[in-house]
Amino acid sequence: MITVGVGNFVLLKLPQARETLEAVQSFDSGAFWTEARYWYFLLALAYWAFTAWYCARIMLxxxxxxDDIGDCVSPRFATALVCWLPRLLGLMSCIPMTLYFAFGGQHSPLYWLPMAILSCLFLAFVVVRKKLFGVAGWAHRPDCPYxxxxxxxxxAVVMMAAMVATSWLLLLAVLIGKADAARAVGSPALLLAALGGWTLFGxxxxxxxxxxxxxxxxxxxPFALALxxxxSNENHLVAQSAAPAPDAEHGAPDKLIADFREWKMKHDAARPGQPIYLVASAGGASRAAYWTGAMLWELENFARASGRSFAPNIYAMSGVSGGxxxxxxxxxxxxxxxxxxxxPLPRTLLEFLGKDFLAPAIGYMLYPDALARFSPLPCTGCDRSRGLEESWAEDWRRLMxxxxxxxxxxxxxxxxxxxxDALPHLILNAASVSDGKRVxxxxxxxxxxxxxxxxxxxxxxxxxxxxxxxxxxARFPYISPGGLVYTRSPRAQWDYLVDGGYFENSGVATINTILNRLHAEKDLLGPNDRVVVIVIENDPAWEHEWLCKGNKENICKHDASDAAASKANAQATAQAGAATGSAATGSTSTCPAAAKTPLLAExxxxxLALYQSRNARAHAAEAEAIRILGGCAEQRVVELRYPKVTGEKEPPMSWFLNAGSRDIMERKLGGERPEASQKAYLAFREQWQLMRRYIAAGSQAPAPIPAQAPKN
Incomplete structure (x- = not known):
């Protein structure tokens, strides 16, 4: 019962899991009979349903x-329970998925039909199996009513052996076939097969x-064994799998100022008067990676097409997690x-970032790494970190x-x-587990x-x-494990690393350190040097979440809920359209409430507070960057946030984005959209056009965004 409930909850309620369900049947390919992952999913669903039914049946x-069942007080109820509870568990493994595929989202037609047929065949099998195979060994006794x-x-022994063999075959497939095998099967099928295997084992x-x-x-x-x-079995180790490289280390002192001075000398000689860019990209798994890659790819190709420079003017890029x-x-x-x-930069960049990185991580997590939890010796080959790291390296190599x-x-x-020398520096931020500091x-x-x-x-x-x-x-538990770092001599455990978002999720805090250091150095930045910070955020944002509007601070009053903001936005859009007799061209948004009562508040x-503080620290760092660079009036911080649009599907924060989500993200950059009347989208387009004007202006200052009249 537990595995049936867990499976339905995870696949049907979590946005990340629903994203993978949509991918097996809607956007990436055509009819279901040509989609191998759909049929693997169907087989895994049948396996899960069969194990739920069969294990419940033999236990009862x-x-x-x-026997601790106790005396039977209602033979009729007991007989019905033994007969129908296993059948119900099996059906509850099939029917919710069938209903979701039929009614639960943007799906192609008929994908629900094979699942409905499976449910009917399963019910028919469990009802008529006695006539087909008999029930050898089952008998009445005077002390039992059924x-x-x-x-x-x-x-029965052969059937259970076959089910056990299925789980072991999947384990071997993930270990040997790695990312290719995991992607071929797909995350939903891997999860369902794992739940079936756990049901059988338990x-x-x-x-x-x-x-x-x-x-x-x-x-x-199992809990005692795992504990x-x-x-003694820690297998999530940092930087222990490749050959040593003595030159891949840093020594003292800090070389930021000397390096920037040398870079700026070359920059001023080759591109005098052009801006100096610092880029920060926030965390958010593949959503962050794709949003970041798509925007930088568009900006670089815009610069190349117009004979301007963008990437050569980037000194450093600071990232967190998917960013x-x-x-x-x-x-x-x-x-x-x-x-x-x-x-032009080829689309290879976006093809890479659009890969399914979730399936390799899930495959390692549910199979070899799960088994490694019970081994007294570490199995470094089972580390689920390999699912992501090896996928990135191998996918990039195959594409180039x-x-x-x-x-x-x-x-x-x-x-x-x-x-x-023209490549920007990469600064990747993690966090320490022992004291929470930035790494x-x-x-x-x-x-x-x-x-x-x-x-x-x-x-x-x-x-x-x-x-x-x-x-x-990007080590955000539990998909990715915390990684253990060792000291060199003497060899000892130093600390564990986790996702940099635990410290600050935007990457701007590191950029602020660079800004402060550069401004503190005399004669390093002249009065005509323009340092511009590009902030890339992928959390869907309402209009009020932009810190600058035009050349003014975007200050709002907390007076409504997110739902009210969405409703007001939609109503104002409709009213504007009715007033002009055409498509809406304006809208009104409002800020969320300062507090909302969460479910089970205690x-x-x-x-919830810990999670939200992640975004609050990011906003504080972004506000500090604006202050360092002279405030909103200077327009030196470009906020490229993902705009929240009423009624539009939001890409989940996951290591997998299906083709529909990727298409939605790319179309945000392509000019006027149906949602162009909504305030959040307008706020994004304002900043997007500011960034393009910086590139187009070259050594000239871009035309400023006009100030907007304050709204009550």
């Missing part, structure tokens, strides 16, 4: 030596076998195809097989810019105050690759 039908059995028959190994021997059920044994093994992946991929695209810097940058994600951070991984010898440098020579991190550094920035307030 077995006569155990020590038939039960003492020993499993040969057919029912047979932990309950049926020990109770048949006269022992109590061993349901607590005991956890003292780190987007920045790393953009830098890799710039490093590719040497000698073709004026040609003959390119000098084909090994981009397996390079060491300090070596990224070797021979390519910086950078291609530059640079250390913010109250932070750690992961490439410090005292740490055993010389093997760290770019893929590993990106993942360290339980949910602590985690």
């Amino acid at each position: 039908g077995k006569r155990f030596p020590l 038939p039960r059995f003492d020993k499993l028959g040969t057919l 029912s047979i190994a932990l309950m049926y076998v020990p109770k048949s021997l006269g022992w109590p059920a061993l349901t607590l044994l 005991g093994a956890s003292f 780190s992946l987007g920045l790393a991929a953009f830098a890799g695209a710039l490093a590719s195809r040497p000698g073709q810097e004026s040609a 097989p003959d390119d000098p940058a084909a090994d981009w994600f397996t390079r060491k951070l300090p070596a990224l810019k070797q021979g390519r 910086v991984q950078s291609s530059l010898d640079f250390l913010p105050p109250e932070a750690y440098d992961l490439l410090d020579k005292r740490l055993d991190t010389s093997r760290l690759t770019l893929a590993g550094a990106v993942h360290n920035s 339980l949910t307030i602590p985690p």
Whole structure:
């Protein structure tokens, strides 16, 4: 019952899981009979339903030596329960999924039909199976009002062996086939098959076998084993899989000022008067990566098409989590195809960021890494970190097989810019578990105050690759594990790393450190030097979440809920359209309430506050960047937030985006859209056009955004 409930809740209620369900049947390919992942999902659904039914049936039908069911007070009820409870559990594995595919979202027609047929066939099978296969061993006894059995028959043993073999085959497929196998099967099928395997293990190994021997059920044994093994089986290690690279380390002192001075000298000689860009990209898994990559790809191609410069004017890029992946991929695209810097960047960048990175992570998490929790010895080959890191490195290599940058994600951070001075520095932010401080991984010898440098020579991190550094920035439990870092000599545990969003989710805090250092250095920045910070945020945002509106601060009064903001936005849009007799051209938004009563407040307030403080710290860092650069009037901070649009599907924060979500994100950048009348979209377009004007203006200052009249 637990696995049936968990499976339905995860797949039907979590946006990340629904995104994968849509991908097996709606956007990426045509009819369901040509989509292999759909049929794998259907087979996994049948497997899950069958294990739920069969395990419940044999547990209710077995006569155990020590039977704690008690005396039967209603033979009729007991007979019906033994007959229909297993059937109901099996049907509850099929029917909710069928209904979701039929009515629950943007789906192509007929995808629900094979699932409905499966549900009907399953019900028919469990009802008529007695006539087909018989029920050997089941018999009435005077002390029991319904038939039960003492020993499993040969057919039953064969069936259970086949179900166990299925789970082991999937385990081997993930270990051997890695990302290719996991993607071929798909995340939903991997989850359902794992739930089926856990149902089988829990029912047979932990309950049926020990109770048949006269022992109590061993349901607590896995927890005890996992607890005991956890003292010696840590396998989530940072930078321990590649060959050592002594040059991939940082030493003292901090070289930020010297490096920037040298870079600026070349910048001023080649592109005098042009802006200096610093880019920060917030966390958000593939949503952040794709949004970041799509915008930077568009801006770079706009610059190349107009004979201007964008990427060569970027000094450094600071990323968190998925934003780190987007920045790393953009830098890799710039490093590719040497000698073709004026040609448009190919869509290879977006093809890479649009890959399914969730399935490899889920495959490792549910199969080899789950099994490794019970081993007293560490299994480094089972580490689910490999699902993401190896996928990034291999996918990039396959997309650029003959390119000098084909090994981009397996390079060491300090070596990224070797021979390519025009490439921006990458600064990837993680967080320490022991004290919550920022942990910086950078291609530059640079250390913010109250932070750690992961490439410090005292740490055993010389093997760290770019893929590993990106993942360290994106270790958001529980899909990604915290990573253990060792000191070099003596070898000892130093600390665990987690997602940089635990410290600050936008990456702007690191940019602010650079800004303060540059402004504090005399004669480094002249009065005509224009430093521009590009903030890339992927959390869907209402209009009030932009800190600057035009050249004014965007200050709002807390007077409505998010739902009210959405309703007011839609009503104002409709009224504007009615007033003009055409499509709406204006709208009104309002700010969310200062407080809303959460469900089960006593339980949910602590985690909710912790999660929201992640965004609050990011906003505070962004506001500080605006202050450092002279306020909103200077228009030196460009806020490229993902605009929230009433009634539109929001891409989930997941390591997988289906084709529909990717299309929605790309179309935000392509000019007028049906939602162009909504305030959040207008706020985004205002900043997007400001960024394009910076590029088009070159050495000239861009035309400012006009001030807007304040709204009551």
